[in-house]
Amino acid sequence: MNLVEIRPGVYHDSVSLMRVSQALTGRPGVELAIVAMATALNVELAADAGFDVPAATAGDLLVAIRATTDAELHDAAADLERQLSARAETRGREEALPRTIRAATRLADPSAVVLVSVPGEHAFTEAMEAVDAGHSVMIFSDNVPVAREVTLKDLARERGVLVMGPDCGTAVVGGAGLGFANVVRPGAVGVVAASGTGAQQLTTLLDLAGVGVSHVLGVGGRDLGAEVGGRSALQALDALIADPATELVVVVSKPPDPGVAARLGEAIAKSPKPVITALLGEGQPDLTAAAESVLRAVGAAIPVWPSWPGNTEPGGGPLRGLYSGGTLCTEARLIAGTGDFTDFGDDEYTVGRAHPMIDPALRLEALDAVTEGVVLLDVVLGHGSDPDPAASLSAAVAAAKSRGVSVVVALVGTEGDPQNLQAQAARLFESGAEVYTSNAEAARRAAVLAGMPASEPRPATRPKPNAGETSAAGTGAAGSGAALNGGGAEAPGEAAASQGGWAGHPLAMLSAEPSVISVGASILAEALDQQAVVHTSVDWRPPVQGMAADLAAVMADPRRKAANEKAVGRMLSARPHLVGVRRAGDVLDLPKGTFFHAGPPIEWERASGPMRGALIGGMLFEGLAADAEEAERKLAGGEVTLDSCHHHRTVGPMAGVVSPSMWMLEVHDAENGGTAYCSLNEGLGKVLRYGAYGPEVIERLRWMGEVLGPALAEVMKVTGPLDLRNLIAQALQMGDELHNRNRAATSLMVRELAPAIVDAVPNRAAEILRFVNGNDHFFLNAGMAAAKVAADAARNVEGSSMVVAMARNGTDFGIQVSGLGDRWFTGPAGVPDGLYLGAYGPDDANPDIGDSTITETVGLGGFSMAAAPAIVRFVGGDVADAVAATTAMYEITLAEHPVYQIPGLGFRGTPAGIDVTLVTRTSVLPVVNTGIAGRVAGTGQVGAGLVSPPMEAFTAALAALARV
Amino acid sequence: MAVGTRPRSRRPVQTAQPEVTYLSGAAATSLRPLLEAPRRPARVLAAFPLAVYLEVRTETEPRVLALVTGEATRLPNAVVLTGSLEGFSAGDDAWVGDGVVEAGGRAVRVRRWWDPAPPLGPVSGTALARTLPVLHDICLSSPRQPGLESGGASALLSAGCHRGSLVDAITAAEQLMGLGPGLTPSGDDMLAGLLVTLRSVGTAAGVGRAVWLADWLAAAVTFDARTRTTPISATLLHCAARGEAGLETLAVLRGLTGRQPLEPAAHRLLRLGHTSGADLAWGIRTGVSAVLGLGERDAE
Structure with a gap:
C-alpha cells in the first residue's frame, strides 16, 4: 500500500528529514519511507522506487510511504505527523524566531560565529549577509562556486572576520566544537585546518597526550588551491599568532598549490611563534608523526598511542579500506602502499544521503561484501558523529571475522567525547577488531596483516625556523612592551600587525565566550546545546524558487551595501512640509487631454471599473466630453493621453486621476530639496476616486477647484509651511497608521489650520471646516505626498535594491527600485482580504488600487500596524496579528525610522526601506493595510483589509538587478 | 553575591529512587x-x-x-x-x-x-595607562558601587600594593577577608579581583614584582580562607589565588589589554550580583594601578 503526498511550501532541513525517514522505515510493516524536500533528485529516487509522484517543486515536502497493510500505513502516517510536529515544536516559541541572519545578529553577541549549513546554492547569500554584518562564518555547505568563495573571503578580510569554509565540517572556537569536532582540553596549540578529519586526528592525539588546543580554524577544502590562494589560511594563521592563548600553530592540509605554499612559507618565516606544517602527501610525514613533532616542540612526552591490538597472524590477502574521513583515507592509502580504498564521504556516495560519520549504512554493506583479507576502517567520534558507532559496526565486524577477514579500526576520539572512547574501543575489540587511536599505526598494522613488509614511520621534519622564540607565550619580554597588537609599538613584521582581524584588532570570535548563530541543519544546533554554547537559531526557508543565482549575483555586488545605506538614509532624513495648494495645470506637466492615474502605466483596455469611471469623470470635469458615452468613446479611441502619477512627482489615492483643473497639495522636502503633489481628498460616499462620475461628483470637484483649493492656498500663506513629519510622528503615537487610519492626523491638521482658515477666508471658514471634518481620511493625501517626497529622495542610487515606489492601478501592482531607474516591475493586483461593509462581499471587490501604498514604502500604513491596533476592527484579525504584521516587516526592511516610532514596541522605529533581496530570500511580502473599492464604477468603498504585492514583481526586479 | 532570589526551602526526603x-x-x-x-x-x-x-x-x-x-x-x-x-x-x-x-x-x-586563567598576551604600560582611566570612569559613574565603604582596610590594601609593601598588603587583606554581607562577602570579591589582576596583568606587562606580590597575597589569603569566610567564597579565593577568574572578569581584563571592547565588558561585570561586580571591579582597578606603579618603580 502506497501513500504519496506533496505538501507545498513546507520546509525542513535535510538531516532532520533523513532521521524521520529512517524512523518511519524502521516501523513494523513499513517497507520504505521517503520523506524529503521534492528536489529533482529526490523525486527521481521516489519514482524509481515505484511511487507515483505528482508535480512538485524543491520548496515542497515530498512524503512517500509503502507499507504491507492499510492499518500499518495509517499508523506510519500518524507517526509522521508526530515526528514533523515534534521538530516544529522544538522551534516553536512565543516569539517568532528570526528569519534572517541579519535579524539574528540583533539578538546575538557581536562576536558570535555564524554557522551556515543550508543547501549549497544558497550558502553564498547567507554567508555574505553574515560577513556584511561583521561576523565570522563557518560554511558547512559545499557546492559554492569558487569565484563566490573568493569574493566572500576578500570582503571578510576587509571586515576583519574569518570565513571558515566552504565545505568546512570541523572547527573549535574557544573550546566550542562546531560541526564534527572532538571534546578537547583547552591549551596552547592552535590549528589551521584545510582538512577536517586531519584536524580531528591531530587534535585527538594531542589531547590523549595531555596537550590542549586553543582553536581549530577550518579554512575549507579549496582554500589552499591556486584560485583561492590561501586567503583564509593566511588570515587564520595571523589570528592564531596574535592570540595570547596560542603558543604554537599547526597547519594541516593536503599539499597546497606551490604559489600558495610559498606565500604560506613567507608568513611562517615571519611568525614570532613556532609553526609546524602537516602538509600530507607522498613523501611527507603522517598525521601521527606531525602530532609527535608538536609534542616535542611544546616539551611534552610522547606517549604510546592507546591501542587494543590483537595477535592475529598476518594472513595475507587483499587489503580493503572503507573510510569515512577523506584525509584519513588518503593517509592510510599512502602508508599501506597497497589495497583498494574507498572514501565514503566523497560526493558520489553522499548525494541524497547523510555523511557516513552519521549514517553507516553504505559502509556496513561494503564490509559485509568482503570475504577475505584485511579490512581497514576509521571510526570518528565527537560532536555530530553517530552516538554509538560500535553498536552498528560490531555485528558486521564479528561476521567478517567469522568469514576469516581481519578487521583493523582507526578510532579517532578523546576521553571526553560523548561516545565514550574506552567503551567504543572495548566493544569493537570484543567483536574481533584490532583498534588503534592512531590512523597511521592502524594502516601499518593492516598492511602487515595483508602480507606487506612492516614499514617504518617516516621521521617527522623539524619545525621550520622562524623569527621568534620557540617557547612560552610572549610575556612582553622587552620591558618597554614588545606588544604584538598594532598599537604603534615596534612590532616584529607586519604579518603580526594584521592579527587576522580588522585594522590591528584581533579576531573577535577568538577572545569572547563562544556563541553561535545557526542557519540550517538542526543537528549541528543540538551539539551546541550539549556544550552549553549560547546559540540563536535562524528560521531559514529556501528563497523563492529559481532565484538562487540572481540572489547570489546581487549579494556579490560590491556597491550594494553602501548604495542601500545611502538610499535609505536619504529617505529617512527627508523633512516634508506642506507649503501650498496649487492648481495641477499650473505646476504639473498636464496639457489638456492628458490625465494622470494611480499605479504603473495602464491603457484603457485593461483598466478596471473604478479606474474607468474616474477617467470618464475626469473627462466630464474638464469639459472634454458632453456625456459619459462620448467620454468612453474618446478614452477607448486613444484620443486621451494617460500616464502614471508617479512619473510626475505626484500620487493619488484609489483611481488617483489627476486633471489640470484639480487643486493639489504641494509638499516640499526641506532636507533633500524635492517636491511632491497629491490631490485634495474629496470625502466619502460617491466620489471620483472610486469611479463615480455623476453630476454631484462633478459639482463637488468644481467646488473644490473654485473654492476649497484657492482658500487653502490662502490659508497656507498665512500659516507658512506645516511640518508633516512632526505631525505624522505624533499621529502614529495616537493610534493612526497613516494609510487606512488617519483620524488623529486629520484632527491634528485641522487644529493647526483652523485659526488660519478663519483668518484667511472668514466667509468660507465654516463650509471648509465642515467639509474637512466630514472625512477622517482628509490627511491621507498630505501623508501620501509626504511619503512620496521622501521616497523620491532615494531614487537612482546605483546598485541599491531598495523599493522607492509601490502602486496599483486596479489591475496591476507595480514596484520601482532605486537602482533600476524608472522601470516598473508588475504582477496582478490581488483583492484585499478583510471585512466588508453592510451587505457587500468579496464578489463586489475590485482588485487593489491606488498610490496609497507609498505610505508602506516609507514605513507607515501596514508596516506601522502595531501602532494602530484598533484597526483590526475594520480589517479583521486580532491585536496580536497587528503587532505580528509589523514585527514581520523588520525582516525585509533596511532600517528603523528615526522619527516614526511605535510606543507599543518600546518606541522602536517603524520598519522602513524594503529590500528586494530580503523579500525574495525570506518570501515575506510587504503587508498593506487598505480600503477595498467596489468593482463596479462608482460603488465606493465596500470594505477594508490586508493585501500583499505579488511576489513576481520582486523576482522580476531581482532578476533586473542581477543584470544591471 | 546573590545570583538568584531566595534559596529554596528543604523538601521532604524522597524514599523511591528517582529516574536520572x-x-x-x-x-x-x-x-x-x-x-x-x-x-x-x-x-x-x-x-x-x-x-x-x-x-x-x-x-x-x-x-x-x-x-x-x-x-x-x-x-x-x-x-x-x-x-x-x-x-x-x-x-x-x-x-x-x-x-x-x-x-x-x-x-x-x-x-x-x-580555561579560567587564560594568558592575556603582552601589553605595554602605556596601553594600560590609557585604558585604566576608562574603566575608572565607568565604575565611578555607575549606580553599582562596592559594598564596603572606601577607606580603612581597602585603602591600606591599595596603598600597600602600590608601594610593594607586603606587610601592609597582607594586614589589609586579612582584615578584608570575610568582611561584608552576602554569599561572597564584598571584601572577598575585592581580594579576588586584585589577586587575579596582579597575576595576569602583571605577567602580561612583564612586571615581576606584581606577580611576586600576588604570590604572597595568595598564600596569605588561602592559608585560612576556610575558617574566615563562607565555603563558596573560600573556594573562589583559592581560584583567584591561582589566577582563575569568572568570564566577566576575564572580559574586562581582555578589554584593558586591548583584546576586546572594554565598555560593554565593564558594564556586564558591574551588573553582577548585588555588589559583587563592583567589588571585583575595585580589585581589578587597584590591581592594574598597582602594576603600573610597581612597573615604574622597577624601571627606576
Missing part, C-alpha cells in the same frame, strides 16, 4: 581534576534559580562546584548547563567524580572545557 536525567554542559578546567578523580560524596550547599552550589568531601581545592544556567555568572568553578535548575535543595546528597556530577536526579557530563 542525563545532561551535558561546559566547565572550567579547574574542575577537571575533581571530575576525573574517583567518585566522591558531596552535598548541596545552596540552591538558587540560576545557580546550585555543591561542596565535595575532599581536601584539595576547588571543593565547591557551582552548577549555573542562563545568564548566571560563569564562575571559575562553574559547570554551565542549558535548561532549568529546579528540583535541588540545600542539604541534598550528591556525587562528584568519574566524569559525572550527580545531584537532584541529574547526571551532568562535561562536553566543553574552558
Whole structure:
C-alpha cells in the first residue's frame, strides 16, 4: 500500500528529514519511507522506487510511504505527523524566531560565529549577509562556486572576520566544537585546518597526550588551491599568532598549490611563534608523526598511542579500506602502499544521503561484501558523529571475522567525547577488531596483516625556523612592551600587525565566550546545546524558487551595501512640509487631454471599473466630453493621453486621476530639496476616486477647484509651511497608521489650520471646516505626498535594491527600485482580504488600487500596524496579528525610522526601506493595510483589509538587478 | 553575591529512587581534576534559580562546584548547563567524580572545557595607562558601587600594593577577608579581583614584582580562607589565588589589554550580583594601578 503526498511550501532541513525517514522505515510493516524536500533528485529516487509522484517543486515536502497493510500505513502516517510536529515544536516559541541572519545578529553577541549549513546554492547569500554584518562564518555547505568563495573571503578580510569554509565540517572556537569536532582540553596549540578529519586526528592525539588546543580554524577544502590562494589560511594563521592563548600553530592540509605554499612559507618565516606544517602527501610525514613533532616542540612526552591490538597472524590477502574521513583515507592509502580504498564521504556516495560519520549504512554493506583479507576502517567520534558507532559496526565486524577477514579500526576520539572512547574501543575489540587511536599505526598494522613488509614511520621534519622564540607565550619580554597588537609599538613584521582581524584588532570570535548563530541543519544546533554554547537559531526557508543565482549575483555586488545605506538614509532624513495648494495645470506637466492615474502605466483596455469611471469623470470635469458615452468613446479611441502619477512627482489615492483643473497639495522636502503633489481628498460616499462620475461628483470637484483649493492656498500663506513629519510622528503615537487610519492626523491638521482658515477666508471658514471634518481620511493625501517626497529622495542610487515606489492601478501592482531607474516591475493586483461593509462581499471587490501604498514604502500604513491596533476592527484579525504584521516587516526592511516610532514596541522605529533581496530570500511580502473599492464604477468603498504585492514583481526586479 | 532570589526551602526526603536525567554542559578546567578523580560524596550547599552550589568531601581545592544556567555568572568553578535548575535543595546528597556530577536526579557530563586563567598576551604600560582611566570612569559613574565603604582596610590594601609593601598588603587583606554581607562577602570579591589582576596583568606587562606580590597575597589569603569566610567564597579565593577568574572578569581584563571592547565588558561585570561586580571591579582597578606603579618603580 502506497501513500504519496506533496505538501507545498513546507520546509525542513535535510538531516532532520533523513532521521524521520529512517524512523518511519524502521516501523513494523513499513517497507520504505521517503520523506524529503521534492528536489529533482529526490523525486527521481521516489519514482524509481515505484511511487507515483505528482508535480512538485524543491520548496515542497515530498512524503512517500509503502507499507504491507492499510492499518500499518495509517499508523506510519500518524507517526509522521508526530515526528514533523515534534521538530516544529522544538522551534516553536512565543516569539517568532528570526528569519534572517541579519535579524539574528540583533539578538546575538557581536562576536558570535555564524554557522551556515543550508543547501549549497544558497550558502553564498547567507554567508555574505553574515560577513556584511561583521561576523565570522563557518560554511558547512559545499557546492559554492569558487569565484563566490573568493569574493566572500576578500570582503571578510576587509571586515576583519574569518570565513571558515566552504565545505568546512570541523572547527573549535574557544573550546566550542562546531560541526564534527572532538571534546578537547583547552591549551596552547592552535590549528589551521584545510582538512577536517586531519584536524580531528591531530587534535585527538594531542589531547590523549595531555596537550590542549586553543582553536581549530577550518579554512575549507579549496582554500589552499591556486584560485583561492590561501586567503583564509593566511588570515587564520595571523589570528592564531596574535592570540595570547596560542603558543604554537599547526597547519594541516593536503599539499597546497606551490604559489600558495610559498606565500604560506613567507608568513611562517615571519611568525614570532613556532609553526609546524602537516602538509600530507607522498613523501611527507603522517598525521601521527606531525602530532609527535608538536609534542616535542611544546616539551611534552610522547606517549604510546592507546591501542587494543590483537595477535592475529598476518594472513595475507587483499587489503580493503572503507573510510569515512577523506584525509584519513588518503593517509592510510599512502602508508599501506597497497589495497583498494574507498572514501565514503566523497560526493558520489553522499548525494541524497547523510555523511557516513552519521549514517553507516553504505559502509556496513561494503564490509559485509568482503570475504577475505584485511579490512581497514576509521571510526570518528565527537560532536555530530553517530552516538554509538560500535553498536552498528560490531555485528558486521564479528561476521567478517567469522568469514576469516581481519578487521583493523582507526578510532579517532578523546576521553571526553560523548561516545565514550574506552567503551567504543572495548566493544569493537570484543567483536574481533584490532583498534588503534592512531590512523597511521592502524594502516601499518593492516598492511602487515595483508602480507606487506612492516614499514617504518617516516621521521617527522623539524619545525621550520622562524623569527621568534620557540617557547612560552610572549610575556612582553622587552620591558618597554614588545606588544604584538598594532598599537604603534615596534612590532616584529607586519604579518603580526594584521592579527587576522580588522585594522590591528584581533579576531573577535577568538577572545569572547563562544556563541553561535545557526542557519540550517538542526543537528549541528543540538551539539551546541550539549556544550552549553549560547546559540540563536535562524528560521531559514529556501528563497523563492529559481532565484538562487540572481540572489547570489546581487549579494556579490560590491556597491550594494553602501548604495542601500545611502538610499535609505536619504529617505529617512527627508523633512516634508506642506507649503501650498496649487492648481495641477499650473505646476504639473498636464496639457489638456492628458490625465494622470494611480499605479504603473495602464491603457484603457485593461483598466478596471473604478479606474474607468474616474477617467470618464475626469473627462466630464474638464469639459472634454458632453456625456459619459462620448467620454468612453474618446478614452477607448486613444484620443486621451494617460500616464502614471508617479512619473510626475505626484500620487493619488484609489483611481488617483489627476486633471489640470484639480487643486493639489504641494509638499516640499526641506532636507533633500524635492517636491511632491497629491490631490485634495474629496470625502466619502460617491466620489471620483472610486469611479463615480455623476453630476454631484462633478459639482463637488468644481467646488473644490473654485473654492476649497484657492482658500487653502490662502490659508497656507498665512500659516507658512506645516511640518508633516512632526505631525505624522505624533499621529502614529495616537493610534493612526497613516494609510487606512488617519483620524488623529486629520484632527491634528485641522487644529493647526483652523485659526488660519478663519483668518484667511472668514466667509468660507465654516463650509471648509465642515467639509474637512466630514472625512477622517482628509490627511491621507498630505501623508501620501509626504511619503512620496521622501521616497523620491532615494531614487537612482546605483546598485541599491531598495523599493522607492509601490502602486496599483486596479489591475496591476507595480514596484520601482532605486537602482533600476524608472522601470516598473508588475504582477496582478490581488483583492484585499478583510471585512466588508453592510451587505457587500468579496464578489463586489475590485482588485487593489491606488498610490496609497507609498505610505508602506516609507514605513507607515501596514508596516506601522502595531501602532494602530484598533484597526483590526475594520480589517479583521486580532491585536496580536497587528503587532505580528509589523514585527514581520523588520525582516525585509533596511532600517528603523528615526522619527516614526511605535510606543507599543518600546518606541522602536517603524520598519522602513524594503529590500528586494530580503523579500525574495525570506518570501515575506510587504503587508498593506487598505480600503477595498467596489468593482463596479462608482460603488465606493465596500470594505477594508490586508493585501500583499505579488511576489513576481520582486523576482522580476531581482532578476533586473542581477543584470544591471 | 546573590545570583538568584531566595534559596529554596528543604523538601521532604524522597524514599523511591528517582529516574536520572542525563545532561551535558561546559566547565572550567579547574574542575577537571575533581571530575576525573574517583567518585566522591558531596552535598548541596545552596540552591538558587540560576545557580546550585555543591561542596565535595575532599581536601584539595576547588571543593565547591557551582552548577549555573542562563545568564548566571560563569564562575571559575562553574559547570554551565542549558535548561532549568529546579528540583535541588540545600542539604541534598550528591556525587562528584568519574566524569559525572550527580545531584537532584541529574547526571551532568562535561562536553566543553574552558580555561579560567587564560594568558592575556603582552601589553605595554602605556596601553594600560590609557585604558585604566576608562574603566575608572565607568565604575565611578555607575549606580553599582562596592559594598564596603572606601577607606580603612581597602585603602591600606591599595596603598600597600602600590608601594610593594607586603606587610601592609597582607594586614589589609586579612582584615578584608570575610568582611561584608552576602554569599561572597564584598571584601572577598575585592581580594579576588586584585589577586587575579596582579597575576595576569602583571605577567602580561612583564612586571615581576606584581606577580611576586600576588604570590604572597595568595598564600596569605588561602592559608585560612576556610575558617574566615563562607565555603563558596573560600573556594573562589583559592581560584583567584591561582589566577582563575569568572568570564566577566576575564572580559574586562581582555578589554584593558586591548583584546576586546572594554565598555560593554565593564558594564556586564558591574551588573553582577548585588555588589559583587563592583567589588571585583575595585580589585581589578587597584590591581592594574598597582602594576603600573610597581612597573615604574622597577624601571627606576
